[in-house]
Amino acid sequence: MDITPASTATLADITPAYYRQVLGKLPTGVTAITGINDDDEKLGLVVGTFQSLSLDPPLVMFCVDKSSSSWPKLRKLQKFTANILSDDQINICRSLSRKGPQKFEGLPCTAGPLGTPHLDGATAYIDCLVTAEVVVGDHYMVVGAVTGMEEGNGDALLFRAGKFGQYLPIEIPAPAEQAAPASVPASVPARSAS
Numbered sequence: 001m002d003i004t005p006a007s008t009a010t011l012a013d014i015t016p017a018y019y020r021q022v023l024g025k026l027p028t029g030v031t032a033i034t035g036i037n038d039d040d041e042k043l044g045l046v047v048g049t050f051q052s053l054s055l056d057p058p059l060v061m062f063c064v065d066k067s068s069s070s071w072p073k074l075r076k077l078q079k080f081t082a083n084i085l086s087d088d089q090i091n092i093c094r095s096l097s098r099k100g101p102q103k104f105e106g107l108p109c110t111a112g113p114l115g116t117p118h119l120d121g122a123t124a125y126i127d128c129l130v131t132a133e134v135v136v137g138d139h140y141m142v143v144g145a146v147t148g149m150e151e152g153n154g155d156a157l158l159f160r161a162g163k164f165g166q167y168l169p170i171e172i173p174a175p176a177e178q179a180a181p182a183s184v185p186a187s188v189p190a191r192s193a194s
C-alpha cells in the first residue's frame, strides 16, 4: 500500500484553499440554527460545525463566522433550535445558507417549546439556551445548554468536500467460527475412572 501523502504543508503554506481541501476530507452533518425575534422575523443559518459537547450537563456547540448577518440577531435572543437536516432537505440547506431576507419563504415550520422554528422534516430538533460564546480566530464558538430534544424522521444529510452525501454503514462480516485444529478430535471420549 502506498502511504506517501498527496501533499504536505507547513503553516506558511497553508492557504485558505488548502485548509479547506484538507479539512474537506472530514464529513460533517448539516444543521440549521433557527430562532424568531419579537417582530416574528424567522432567523436562521446553516452550520457544519454543530456537534455534541457534554453529556452531563447536556451541552452542544457550533461555530459561526464573524461575517454572519444572522448570528448577531440570533445572539440577542439567547436561544435557538439546532435542526439536524435530513438527506432530503438539500433545498432547505440552500435557502438558509443564503444571505439576505426571505430565507424562510416556502419552508414549513412549527414553533418548538422555546418558540423557535422547528423545520418540518428535520431528523432531530435540539432546543438550547446560549450558555457561552467565545471568539476563536475568525469565528464565534457558541455553546448551547440543551433544554429539550425531539427525534424527527429520516437520516442526517452529510457534507464533504463541497458535496452533499448520505451515511452508508460498513457491513463488517462476523468473524468466521474458529475451526478446531485437525489433530484434535472434535470431542474427547471421557476416560473411565478405573
Ligand SMILES: Cc1cc2nc3c(=O)[nH]c(=O)nc-3n(C[C@H](O)[C@H](O)[C@H](O)COP(=O)(O)O)c2cc1C
Binding pocket: 030, 044, 045, 046, 047, 048, 049, 050, 063, 064, 065, 066, 067, 068, 069, 070, 071, 093, 096, 097, 098, 099, 100, 159
Ligand atoms: C454545508 C454548509 C455548512 C456550513 N457551515 C458553516 C459553519 O459551520 N459556520 C458558519 O458560520 N457558516 C457555515 N456555512 C455558511 C453559512 O450557512 C452562511 O454563510 C450563512 O448562513 C450566511 O447567511 P447569514 O449572513 O444570514 O448568516 C455553511 C454552509 C453550508 C452550505
